[in-house]
Amino acid sequence: MSARDITRRVFLVGSVAVAGGAAFGIHAALRPHDNPLVAGLGPDAAALTPYVKIDGSGVTLITPRADSGQGAYHVQAALIAEELDVDLADIAVDPGPPDAAYWNGALAAEAAEFVVPAAGMVRNATEATVATALKVMGLQITGGSTTVPDAFDKLRAAGASARETLKAAAAARLGVDTETLTTEAGHVIAPDGTRLAYTDLAADLADMPVVQNVPLRAPETWRYIGKDMQRLDIVAKSTGTQSYGIDAIMPGMVHATVLMNPAQGGALEAFDTAEAMKLRGVQIIVPITGGLGIVADNTWRAFRARDALVASWGAPDFPQDMADHWAALDAAFTEDAIDSRKRDDGDVEASLDAGAITAEYRAPYLAHAPLEPVNAIVRVDADAAEVWTGTQIPRFIQRNVARITGLSPDAVTVHVLAMGGSFGHRLEDEVVKQATEIAMQMRGTPVKLTYSREEDMIHDYPRQIAMARMRGSVGDGRVEALDLGIAMPSVMASQMARQNQPVPGPDSQIVAGAWEQPFAIPHQRVTGYRARPLAPISSWRSVGASSNGFFYNAALDELIHAAGADPLEERLRLVSDPLARAVLETVGDMAGWDGPNPAPGRGRGIALTRSFGVHCAEIVEVSGTEAGIRIDNVWVAAEVGRVVDPVNLENQVQGGVIWALGHAMNCEITYAGGIARPDNYYAHEGLRMRQAPKIAVRGLENGTRVTGIGEPPVPPAAPALAGAIFAATGTRLREMPFNKFVTFA
Amino acid sequence: MRLNVNGTPREIDVEEDMPLLWVLRDELGITGVKYGCGAGLCGACTVHLDGVAVRSCQTFAADAEGTEITTIEGLGTPEALHALQAAWIAHQVAQCGYCQSGQIMQAADLLSTTPAPTDADIDAAMSGNLCRCGTYPRIRAAIHDAARRLQEV
Numbered sequence: 024m025s026a027r028d029i030t031r032r033v034f035l036v037g038s039v040a041v042a043g044g045a046a047f048g049i050h051a052a053l054r055p056h057d058n059p060l061v062a063g064l065g066p067d068a069a070a071l072t073p074y075v076k077i078d079g080s081g082v083t084l085i086t087p088r089a090d091s092g093q094g095a096y097h098v099q100a101a102l103i104a105e106e107l108d109v110d111l112a113d114i115a116v117d118p119g120p121p122d123a124a125y126w127n128g129a130l131a132a133e134a135a136e137f138v139v140p141a142a143g144m145v146r147n148a149t150e151a152t153v154a155t156a157l158k159v160m161g162l163q164i165t166g167g168s169t170t171v172p173d174a175f176d177k178l179r180a181a182g183a184s185a186r187e188t189l190k191a192a193a194a195a196r197l198g199v200d201t202e203t204l205t206t207e208a209g210h211v212i213a214p215d216g217t218r219l220a221y222t223d224l225a226a227d228l229a230d231m232p233v234v235q236n237v238p239l240r241a242p243e244t245w246r247y248i249g250k251d252m253q254r255l256d257i258v259a260k261s262t263g264t265q266s267y268g269i270d271a272i273m274p275g276m277v278h279a280t281v282l283m284n285p286a287q288g289g290a291l292e293a294f295d296t297a298e299a300m301k302l303r304g305v306q307i308i309v310p311i312t313g314g315l316g317i318v319a320d321n322t323w324r325a326f327r328a329r330d331a332l333v334a335s336w337g338a339p340d341f342p343q344d345m346a347d348h349w350a351a352l353d354a355a356f357t358e359d360a361i362d363s364r365k366r367d368d369g370d371v372e373a374s375l376d377a378g379a380i381t382a383e384y385r386a387p388y389l390a391h392a393p394l395e396p397v398n399a400i401v402r403v404d405a406d407a408a409e410v411w412t413g414t415q416i417p418r419f420i421q422r423n424v425a426r427i428t429g430l431s432p433d434a435v436t437v438h439v440l441a442m443g444g445s446f447g448h449r450l451e452d453e454v455v456k457q458a459t460e461i462a463m464q465m466r467g468t469p470v471k472l473t474y475s476r477e478e479d480m481i482h483d484y485p486r487q488i489a490m491a492r493m494r495g496s497v498g499d500g501r502v503e504a505l506d507l508g509i510a511m512p513s514v515m516a517s518q519m520a521r522q523n524q525p526v527p528g529p530d531s532q533i534v535a536g537a538w539e540q541p542f543a544i545p546h547q548r549v550t551g552y553r554a555r556p557l558a559p560i561s562s563w564r565s566v567g568a569s570s571n572g573f574f575y576n577a578a579l580d581e582l583i584h585a586a587g588a589d590p591l592e593e594r595l596r597l598v599s600d601p602l603a604r605a606v607l608e609t610v611g612d613m614a615g616w617d618g619p620n621p622a623p624g625r626g627r628g629i630a631l632t633r634s635f636g637v638h639c640a641e642i643v644e645v646s647g648t649e650a651g652i653r654i655d656n657v658w659v660a661a662e663v664g665r666v667v668d669p670v671n672l673e674n675q676v677q678g679g680v681i682w683a684l685g686h687a688m689n690c691e692i693t694y695a696g697g698i699a700r701p702d703n704y705y706a707h708e709g710l711r712m713r714q715a716p717k718i719a720v721r722g723l724e725n726g727t728r729v730t731g732i733g734e735p736p737v738p739p740a741a742p743a744l745a746g747a748i749f750a751a752t753g754t755r756l757r758e759m760p761f762n763k764f765v766t767f768a
Numbered sequence: 769m770r771l772n773v774n775g776t777p778r779e780i781d782v783e784e785d786m787p788l789l790w791v792l793r794d795e796l797g798i799t800g801v802k803y804g805c806g807a808g809l810c811g812a813c814t815v816h817l818d819g820v821a822v823r824s825c826q827t828f829a830a831d832a833e834g835t836e837i838t839t840i841e842g843l844g845t846p847e848a849l850h851a852l853q854a855a856w857i858a859h860q861v862a863q864c865g866y867c868q869s870g871q872i873m874q875a876a877d878l879l880s881t882t883p884a885p886t887d888a889d890i891d892a893a894m895s896g897n898l899c900r901c902g903t904y905p906r907i908r909a910a911i912h913d914a915a916r917r918l919q920e921v
């Protein structure tokens with residue numbers, strides 16, 4: 024497929040696939056988006072680029088990628104400040120309005136690689152083409168660990184443009200040459216020591232052309248990037264003063280909750296509100312799509328009324344029982360269901376003629392279950408609507424609320440609020456649609472819809488269920504052949520269908536984390552099989568790689584064991600990429616790797632997954648105790664191109680490892696009668712403090728591409744844990760969660 | 769009904785069985801205390817009654833009458849930090865931060881009974897507080913740090 028074909032047909036965009044036509048010409052692609060800040064400016068205020076707003080009272084930096092705890096606001100602000108010369112302590116940060124100007128260009132890289140696996144000109148052209156398409160479509164999405172790659176140059180350039188424009192304004196006012204001016208801590212400084220605050224210059228900026236194409240500063244001069252920084256939100260988040268979506272209060276607001284068909288997506292057939300309406304504080308109970316909206320004067324009163332409702336429900340459009348979900352995956356391993364075969368090296372069939380080692384692997388549905396249940400405030404007026412919510416997809420929300428209310432998108436204002444976690448959960452917006460339906464029954468009144476934990480967990484749009492089959496062979500102590508088939512439903516098709524976006528073409532996520540691994544096994548094939556749609560699913564931290572990183576490494580481990588080789592040594596022998604080699608060597612050094620059995624009763628496992636452009640290797644060490652298996656240590660090395668924020672890197676990687684280990688140990692969502700379980704943290708609890716290991720982290724800077732780190736630590740953790748448990752106990756784990764087969768302390 | 773919250777008496781008119789969590793959040797506008805599970809499983813709603821950590825989602829309003837209720841806002845403020853909050857900032861514990869009010873209140877209870885906790889003490893006291901973001905290593909370090917800070921004064 025040529026780059027041009029891709030433009031015409033489909034854009035597969037990393038974690039998000041978007042279809043589009045060739046509806047834009049070169050003009051649209053070259054023209055910058057209008058600056059969305061200009062419309063709302065007061066007198067004597069200026070918007071220098073879409074990222075910097077200055078008025079008499081202060082400097083505001085616009086950070087359009089959502090922060091769900093991954094430090095996105097802070098890192099975006101730091102990149103602007105690096106060039107603008109402001110102290111982070113003195114500025115305000117605002118997520119800005121939903122706008123095409125905030126398109127996410129880094130989503131293009133992974134998409135291009137999948138379409139054109141070979142590096143080179145065609146891939147580069149493809150990436151440029153996809154990026155152009157993203158720009159024209161103005162896709163403002165947070166996801167795919169793209170915040171830093173997208174922002175790294177773009178936001179520094181915005182800061183530099185704003186700084187030079189401020190200097191030009193100061194030069195005009197002082198009647199001196201721009202070259203004689205310097206900047207520091209929110210001021211332009213003249214040769215005679217005169218200090219002009221940026222805020223004082225705001226009034227002069229109205230007619231100033233924004234200075235473009237300013238060269239960026241050299242890394243040696245950086246004040247923020249790569250240095251330990253105190254996160255902007257850290258005081259608020261340590262004192263209970265950070266306000267999240269669930270904490271927002273609007274004048275005259277009412278409290279609502281919903282009772283949705285427990286079988287997700289099924290219809291509401293009949294209901295009786297009589298008992299619930301008798302309860303104190305209950306105002307109205309209204310049918311909405313697939314359920315009931317309950318409005319009260321207090322969240323708990325709404326919850327209590329929900330529990331008192333009687334309703335009967337239609338069946339969901341997916342199999343009611345778990346066995347049928349697995350059967351659908353089992354049935355997908357056919358020629359007809361092949362979705363992609365992007366790796367086919369050597370001659371797999373011939374090399375497996377003489378008999379193969381085989382194994383089958385499974386990964387369950389998983390909830391995102393961020394600690395803050397989803398919520399939204401919506402007010403619908405006669406000619407406008409306003410939304411306050413924590414979201415990764417503000418522009419989709421704007422469009423959906425417009426569709427439901429019949430308003431034009433311009434009449435819908437979306438305010439993005441701080442989020443108590445997401446992990447991909449807030450790429451869905453059902454809660455906003457439901458709040459809108461309720462608010463249309465109470466025009467002019469802000470309706471705050473809060474899900475109960477139970478409602479949130481059983482309507483989570485879980486991670487995909489997946490199955491893999493491996494055939495392989497070994498010889499002379501080496502891995503010779505690996506044939507890996509992976510079956511799952513398409514996450515992208517399920518997710519984008521809810522945004523009315525068709526997703527033609529193969530889904531990169533079915534094989535992500537497996538087809539593009541940096542190991543030169545002589546005969547190697549990776550095939551993606553698309554299972555029929557099952558339960559509605561959504562992107563879960565690291566998406567396809569969350570299951571496939573386990574499948575690939577677990578299969579490789581079995582072959583290495585059969586070959587009688589060492590898990591690290593054989594990976595080092597096979598590794599084909601210098602960046603990946605450095606990551607493996609580093610993690611081996613960090614752990615002092617000396618084989619999988621450091622001591623009796625102790626075991627170590629290793630895994631490396633390349634995902635989101637990041638090579639991440641992990642070693643997990645466990646010990647057998649009387650109470651069960653204990654995870655003692657984890658070592659992590661990741662190639663990130665540039666460590667932008669060292670503290671945040673460590674925190675994100677540790678969190679990603681704990682996330683992945685916890686889910687591999689004890690989490691799964693299953694369906695019975697079409698209803699997801701569990702519905703609270705009595706199960707699916709992940710790691711708790713007493714189980715959390717020590718985790719040592721190192722970020723390597725050998726590569727040229729600056730990468731994000733929210734997702735890449737997730738895929739290698741489960742297989743490294745499985746390898747460690749095998750080394751310690753001899754039990755080979757091929758299915759998550761592992762607590763079905765072994766006991767954890 | 770009359771409740772003492774962060775040193776201030778508050779008059780409220782609610783059902784006896786309304787969980788204290790929702791009295792604080794929706795009736796009194798004290799939102800540092802968080803709703804995570806409503807079932808005693810996550811610890812996000814942890815507050816103190818007479819200095820003892822309780823799950824406010826499992827505490828009836830009526831049962832809190834006559835006690836001193838302390839929320840994260842009453843423990844310390846951005847201007848006057850509690851030692852635990854200072855340690856939480858120094859170690860940059862929070863990611864999303866949603867669990868951290870509950871974590872800090874639970875840790876404050878721990879330090880009040882065990883001024884120099886071991887790792888095992890921390891495991892025992894803190895394992896009921898879920899952090900979906902996985903900040904446990906930093907929470908552990910911050911508790912040890914706060915214990916040192918408190919012993920120095």
Ligand code: FES
Binds near residue numbers: 805806809
């Ligand atoms: S909200 Fe009370 S323990 Fe979870």
Ligand code: FES
Binds near residue numbers: 092866898899
């Ligand atoms: S910091 Fe997000 S749940 Fe703990």
